[in-house]
Amino acid sequence: MSSLFDLTGKVAIITGASSGIGTQLARAFAREGADVAILARRYEKLEELSKEIEAMGRKVLPVKCDVTNEENVKTAVKEIIDHFGKIDILVNNAGVAAEGAVDSITEEEWDKVYNTNVKGVFFMTKHVAKVMIERKYGKIVNLASIYGITGSKTSPVHAYQASKGAIVNLTRGLAAYWGKFGITVNAVGPSLFETEMTKDGLFEEQNLRMYNALVPLGRPGKPGELDGAVIYFASDASSYTTGQTLFVDGGWTSV
Numbered sequence: 001m002s003s004l005f006d007l008t009g010k011v012a013i014i015t016g017a018s019s020g021i022g023t024q025l026a027r028a029f030a031r032e033g034a035d036v037a038i039l040a041r042r043y044e045k046l047e048e049l050s051k052e053i054e055a056m057g058r059k060v061l062p063v064k065c066d067v068t069n070e071e072n073v074k075t076a077v078k079e080i081i082d083h084f085g086k087i088d089i090l091v092n093n094a095g096v097a098a099e100g101a102v103d104s105i106t107e108e109e110w111d112k113v114y115n116t117n118v119k120g121v122f123f124m125t126k127h128v129a130k131v132m133i134e135r136k137y138g139k140i141v142n143l144a145s146i147y148g149i150t151g152s153k154t155s156p157v158h159a160y161q162a163s164k165g166a167i168v169n170l171t172r173g174l175a176a177y178w179g180k181f182g183i184t185v186n187a188v189g190p191s192l193f194e195t196e197m198t199k200d201g202l203f204e205e206q207n208l209r210m211y212n213a214l215v216p217l218g219r220p221g222k223p224g225e226l227d228g229a230v231i232y233f234a235s236d237a238s239s240y241t242t243g244q245t246l247f248v249d250g251g252w253t254s255v
């Protein structure tokens with residue numbers, strides 16, 4: 001049965017695939033038929049995931065890459081093109097968070113967050129888009145956050161909020177400029193999913209109780225509950241949708 005969301009024959013890059021949402025998305029893309037290039041700094045984790053994806057009958061290329069380093073990114077993109085011959089989809093998922101308000105966060109922490117979450121997306125998108133522009137086809141999906149459009153009275157994460165706000169509007173800027181090349185650029189904005197990034201603070205009992213009381217669906221997201229939104233933006237189901245951020249947040253941004 002054909003499906004609007006089918007990714008058979010597509011080649012997708014997923015950054016930050018060594019844990020959390022990136023690992024989950026790599027599995028979901030493979031399930032929908034895509035071959036995947038999985039990127040992160042922890043190569044051994046990518047190798048483990050590669051075995052799983054190969055067992056699903058898909059092609060997979062693990063690539064050690066620090067997205068904050070442009071030379072690394074250039075080399076990775078070349079390796080992916082040499083291996084697969086094309087790139088259809090880029091999921092800019094790699095990211096880091098840091099707690100703190102602007103009057104407490106250090107410059108080093110600020111730079112780490114910004115270099116990964118914004119400059120990393122800049123480098124990946126710059127080098128992958130060159131290939132997409134030539135082919136006049138491409139689907140770019142960025143991982144934003146509810147903190148791309150909201151603040152918090154109790155948990156200041158100002159560097160993170162600034163970085164994700166940048167992603168929401170970079171998504172619009174790229175979509176506006178590259179529509180003429182058949183490239184769509186969209187973003188997904190999660191609220192809370194349990195991963196390495198969130199498990200130690202946000203999943204502590206008191207924080208979780210507060211979150212559950214605030215969010216209309218009364219619970220955090222479960223593994224897999226982001227797959228649909230990302231696959232929508234990565235597939236031809238979203239052929240006339242660009243520049244959008246879809247919040248997968250249990251209703252957080254609606255209240």
Ligand SMILES: NC(=O)c1ccc[n+]([C@@H]2O[C@H](COP(=O)([O-])OP(=O)(O)OC[C@H]3O[C@@H](n4cnc5c(N)ncnc54)[C@H](OP(=O)(O)O)[C@@H]3O)[C@@H](O)[C@H]2O)c1
Pocket residue numbers: 015016017018019020021022039040041042043065066067068092093094095096116120143144145146189190191192193194195196197198
């Ligand atoms: N979990 C949530 O509730 C939530 C909510 C909103 C938005 N998000 C966003 O979702 C994305 C994934 O987060 P997650 O929750 O899955 O976090 P996670 O489990 O900590 O995963 C982050 C991933 O990013 C990679 N990464 C970090 N710095 C990198 C770098 N310099 N170069 C290459 N890869 C790098 C890490 O791999 P290595 O360490 O191996 O390099 C890891 O695979 C992030 O953009 C995050 O901001 C998450």
